[in-house]
Amino acid sequence: MLKDYSLRQYALAYAKMGMAVFPLVPKSKNPATQHGFQDATTDFNQMANALEDNINQLEDEIQAREDFVAAFAHELKTPLTSIIGYADALRSRRLDEEKQFMSANYIYTEGKRLEAMSFRLLDIMVTRRGEVEFTMVSAESLFLYLYDMYVINKSMKIYFNYDDGMVRAEANLIKSVLMNLLDNAFKASEADGLIEVYGHLMKDGYCFEVKDHGVGIPKEELHKITKAFYMVDKSRSRSRNGAGLGLALCAEILELHKSRLNIRSELGKGTTMSFTLPLWKEDQL
Secondary structure, eight states, X not given: OOXXXXXXXXXXXXXXXXXXXXXXXXXXXXXXXXXXXXXXHHHHHHHHHHHHHHHHHHHHHHHHHHHXXXXXXXXXXXXXXXXXXXXXXXXXXXOOHHHHHHHHHHHHHHHHHHHHHHHHHHHHHHHHHOOOOOEEEEHHHHHHHHIIIIITTSOSEEEEEEOOOEEEEOHHHHHHHHHHHHHHHHHHSOTTOEEEEEEEEETTEEEEEEEEOXXXXXXXXXXXXXXXTOOSSHHHHHHTTOOSOHHHHHHHHHHHTTOOOEEEEETTTEEEEEEEEOBOOGGGO
């Protein structure tokens, strides 16, 4: 429904948009004039409907930004409150060695989570503003990067199986996507859980896939999974320095690559996340 805007407000709005607005004229007994008036009225109604759509779209964008800021403020408040509380305990009380270590460790853990969250937010902001230069990227180089950066530093089982292929991408951004997917699988899995990483060369693109055998995601939660600060299991994610921004960043990066994140999950059995990039063609050199 249109809000209660006056005709003058509509006219001013369209003038700012550089669009012509037909003046309203008194009803005429002349058929030709009357027909012209009806045409002008129809055109005005069409413009009013278009303006309503634009207003609704802007309101949705504003609401999304307000939700983002509110979620960010909430996510900051929780670790900051804990850090201040434990720091105050260390400062004002005489604690035994065990409690000192516990307090210091909690401050360190929450501090690392804040650091990760700030870096993810910065990545999202840069991704939204920046122009991306696509190059020819070897799929194998991306998987080897994952192996070097993740497997060596994490005590977990990861199985790799991938086809050779060349994709059109911004390498560092796609590395960030794969690292986030692997990190998400790690958070969802038990300590000795297996994570599988696949690369499939297809006729119309190259599919990257990360599969875990962890807790899974409820069906009704799947549509929320790429929203900023959303976490299926908040306590589990926070205990592993999760901030709920990894998959939101993935969605932003993949959108720049004209791709999207596909998610299949079953509670108690695990989750598979995948995306497809276009193959590099010789004429793109």
